[in-house]
Amino acid sequence: MRKRLVVIGAGPAGLPVASQVRKETDQFDIDVITDRQYFSYSPCGIPFVISGMIKSFDNLIMRGKKHYEDMDIFVHTNTLAESIDTDKQIVNTNRGSFPYDVLVIATGVKPFVPPIRGVDLKGVYFMYSLEEAIELERGLKDSNTVTIVGAGAIGLEMAYAFRKRHKDVIVIERSPHIMGSILDPDMSSIVEDYLLSSGITIIKDTEVTAFESENGKVSAVITSKGKIKTDMVLMSIGVRPNVELAAEAGIERGVTGGLVTDSSLRVRKNGRFMSNIYACGNCIEVIGGVTFRPTLSGLGSTAVRQALTVAENILGTNTVFNPIVSPGVSIIGDLEIGAVGVNSKRAIENGIIPKESIAKGLTRARYFPKGEIITVKILVDKNYRLIGSQIISKEGVKGRIDSLSFMISRGVTAHQLALIETSYVPPVSSVIDPITIAARKLIGITRDKFTMPESMDNST
Amino acid sequence: MRKRLVVIGAGPAGLPVASQVRKETDQFDIDVITDRQYFSYSPCGIPFVISGMIKSFDNLIMRGKKHYEDMDIFVHTNTLAESIDTDKQIVNTNRGSFPYDVLVIATGVKPFVPPIRGVDLKGVYFMYSLEEAIELERGLKDSNTVTIVGAGAIGLEMAYAFRKRHKDVIVIERSPHIMGSILDPDMSSIVEDYLLSSGITIIKDTEVTAFESENGKVSAVITSKGKIKTDMVLMSIGVRPNVELAAEAGIERGVTGGLVTDSSLRVRKNGRFMSNIYACGNCIEVIGGVTFRPTLSGLGSTAVRQALTVAENILGTNTVFNPIVSPGVSIIGDLEIGAVGVNSKRAIENGIIPKESIAKGLTRARYFPKGEIITVKILVDKNYRLIGSQIISKEGVKGRIDSLSFMISRGVTAHQLALIETSYVPPVSSVIDPITIAARKLIGITRDKFTMPESMDNST
Numbered sequence: 038m039r040k041r042l043v044v045i046g047a048g049p050a051g052l053p054v055a056s057q058v059r060k061e062t063d064q065f066d067i068d069v070i071t072d073r074q075y076f077s078y079s080p081c082g083i084p085f086v087i088s089g090m091i092k093s094f095d096n097l098i099m100r101g102k103k104h105y106e107d108m109d110i111f112v113h114t115n116t117l118a119e120s121i122d123t124d125k126q127i128v129n130t131n132r133g134s135f136p137y138d139v140l141v142i143a144t145g146v147k148p149f150v151p152p153i154r155g156v157d158l159k160g161v162y163f164m165y166s167l168e169e170a171i172e173l174e175r176g177l178k179d180s181n182t183v184t185i186v187g188a189g190a191i192g193l194e195m196a197y198a199f200r201k202r203h204k205d206v207i208v209i210e211r212s213p214h215i216m217g218s219i220l221d222p223d224m225s226s227i228v229e230d231y232l233l234s235s236g237i238t239i240i241k242d243t244e245v246t247a248f249e250s251e252n253g254k255v256s257a258v259i260t261s262k263g264k265i266k267t268d269m270v271l272m273s274i275g276v277r278p279n280v281e282l283a284a285e286a287g288i289e290r291g292v293t294g295g296l297v298t299d300s301s302l303r304v305r306k307n308g309r310f311m312s313n314i315y316a317c318g319n320c321i322e323v324i325g326g327v328t329f330r331p332t333l334s335g336l337g338s339t340a341v342r343q344a345l346t347v348a349e350n351i352l353g354t355n356t357v358f359n360p361i362v363s364p365g366v367s368i369i370g371d372l373e374i375g376a377v378g379v380n381s382k383r384a385i386e387n388g389i390i391p392k393e394s395i396a397k398g399l400t401r402a403r404y405f406p407k408g409e410i411i412t413v414k415i416l417v418d419k420n421y422r423l424i425g426s427q428i429i430s431k432e433g434v435k436g437r438i439d440s441l442s443f444m445i446s447r448g449v450t451a452h453q454l455a456l457i458e459t460s461y462v463p464p465v466s467s468v469i470d471p472i473t474i475a476a477r478k479l480i481g482i483t484r485d486k487f488t489m490p491e492s493m494d495n496s497t
Numbered sequence: 498m499r500k501r502l503v504v505i506g507a508g509p510a511g512l513p514v515a516s517q518v519r520k521e522t523d524q525f526d527i528d529v530i531t532d533r534q535y536f537s538y539s540p541c542g543i544p545f546v547i548s549g550m551i552k553s554f555d556n557l558i559m560r561g562k563k564h565y566e567d568m569d570i571f572v573h574t575n576t577l578a579e580s581i582d583t584d585k586q587i588v589n590t591n592r593g594s595f596p597y598d599v600l601v602i603a604t605g606v607k608p609f610v611p612p613i614r615g616v617d618l619k620g621v622y623f624m625y626s627l628e629e630a631i632e633l634e635r636g637l638k639d640s641n642t643v644t645i646v647g648a649g650a651i652g653l654e655m656a657y658a659f660r661k662r663h664k665d666v667i668v669i670e671r672s673p674h675i676m677g678s679i680l681d682p683d684m685s686s687i688v689e690d691y692l693l694s695s696g697i698t699i700i701k702d703t704e705v706t707a708f709e710s711e712n713g714k715v716s717a718v719i720t721s722k723g724k725i726k727t728d729m730v731l732m733s734i735g736v737r738p739n740v741e742l743a744a745e746a747g748i749e750r751g752v753t754g755g756l757v758t759d760s761s762l763r764v765r766k767n768g769r770f771m772s773n774i775y776a777c778g779n780c781i782e783v784i785g786g787v788t789f790r791p792t793l794s795g796l797g798s799t800a801v802r803q804a805l806t807v808a809e810n811i812l813g814t815n816t817v818f819n820p821i822v823s824p825g826v827s828i829i830g831d832l833e834i835g836a837v838g839v840n841s842k843r844a845i846e847n848g849i850i851p852k853e854s855i856a857k858g859l860t861r862a863r864y865f866p867k868g869e870i871i872t873v874k875i876l877v878d879k880n881y882r883l884i885g886s887q888i889i890s891k892e893g894v895k896g897r898i899d900s901l902s903f904m905i906s907r908g909v910t911a912h913q914l915a916l917i918e919t920s921y922v923p924p925v926s927s928v929i930d931p932i933t934i935a936a937r938k939l940i941g942i943t944r945d946k947f948t949m950p951e952s953m954d955n956s957t
Contacts, residue, residue, distance in 0.1 A: 082862060
């Protein structure tokens, strides 16, 4: 008889578990439960639909129920999991009960809703799924001024998208720097300059204390620095693991609020890891590859990799999910902003006093058309172990961040980084990569502060 | 009293030695000797001037004598080093003698001239420096049909450049595949298809046996497959280390024909490494990081890195030049062709039986405009150690080749590669990188041959 695999959540973590398991075996009934209407779509693509670069939200949707039914996978939409009975091995939902032999919890995140007056007003949006994005798009049509609360990567991607739609855009950030969770101030100032030159207003060091309404709809944001008239608000102040369902079933959360798992991604209850319940995606806590302490990941790519690990473990291989260094790239307008590992703030919070260096270079040979300035920052610990990097340019960021991702995860030092062999061809690189220059500065071979040593320019 | 540093050669190896040493100390007189007129220019940029993408050869020239004189470095052009007396420590040239305390040999390469009839005819070019490129450009104006002998990277970059200038272009290659020194046949066929669609004729498996002339100028290429009328010929069948000067001074060559050095890049004479003579650039032999056997590098980027090593050693640090894996990218039209490590042929020649896998992916999320197909091949040895990679796409090749360069040089395995964390953002990547897919195929986690597993597509 077939075993029953039930997956709660049909996002970037849940669906790949289902389809990877199915690709390898027909020994499971597979049911995927989601309380949402839409599934199998790209949330990361939403800002690009809002900006008009992608034509329609429909473009973001990959596959429908029929596709999964053809694979013998049943996706149950608008189905809210209400409780998990880990003894009887049943998930109870508003549409009946799902018994399971193996359960996967992939419930993702939910937006943080701050307890401030007016946060539930019409015109105040919390965008974290396609349903909300569609609502927001409707609201946008009647709005001239859009206020974004929170200057993280997603808030700023959206700010730029609104600006592309010719809105007056105001971003309010509590801390003195934008993108403070991934960038150091010297790097975030590059992004800030770019946003300002795009006509976006950024108000930092400012707390939002309430929203005012007119005719039942938001009309102003009250802040520690005064009142701002607005037609619409997008709250983008972070997310929290969506783990109440699991917690009510006795599944343990860690210090971060995410579900605790073992290295095979099995959850823990009453101090013991459960052999038949896995969790993956942004609802779990993971081990940071720099600090070796629990942390949360907000990356879809991490969720997918966890899903593959869970699928392999369900299939009977013993696969470990390694500590993460979270390489990520955000694209705001034509600026690519990459980060991996920890930034200075995060390092210090974790007891690591970073040494750091910045190098600027060009993405193409000096004489080649359309070369862009690229700024590379690298951080090391006292023993020169790489702990983080931040890179900003209009091209060429992804490949470098991915290289550094691997190096950070392998404990490579700045001395080793200074010796890397990189490729050179005039249209896409310079002879000595700015990463190498940054490493050479850190270890003291290259002295000058912000420019390439002359003998390292594009003389080849 | 100042010591005397003499550098023979003013290319990508010689000049950086001079300027790096000068940046750190004024304890040396520095003289750079070159038999050429032009120096401090980018040879890699030549095809892009020929194609018209770069306006003029002048754009390739970085700096003149004055710049170096201001740095207290004297560049002696049109000065042919005729002999080195290692006992008296003197370099004799056609313009007088240069005594040295420290000598650097950076004489680069010279084109291989095959012993075939008519190879010295007018209209037959061997392009390996700016002087020759300028000559060739002059010859091009009166030519309609251009024949290139040799389908290596440079020959094909030039073929494409000629085609851009609306010439009829014929490429003749001796072996059954183009770019055979870096690509496997399954990868080179992608390049070949692209060249054919650009209107370039490629004749493979064909030996050139002679050139015919008319009015004292080349008029036809005689091949093993017949006669081809042509107005001009570019010979691009490889280069040899330019080491006669050093060899006549008793400095030893290795099995490859390049100068032998120790790991500090000091040359050897009478079986002993010399404390005051270094060599760097493409005239030396280096150790391959996959085979750990002597090999030659044709890369300017390697030459520059060697120059930095020599400069540091002259300055008194003890710096080692590591084995190389030679990451390189060629750009032909809008095709980026990257390779690193060894290809199958080179592996087998060195006693390594490769296992290999190919994955195709997209450079952007599926719904994102202008995404390009990217083809990634990776090769491992019996123990799954990465030994080489070949990547072809219209974008995103450099970063991936550079990542793999580091991994190959560090002995990373396919199993480790399958676990790498890469960044994801719709405009420049897919959730699971094709490199990861290729690694997963190699180790048997991902089964299907040429497509991405469905759960790994851009569903985020």
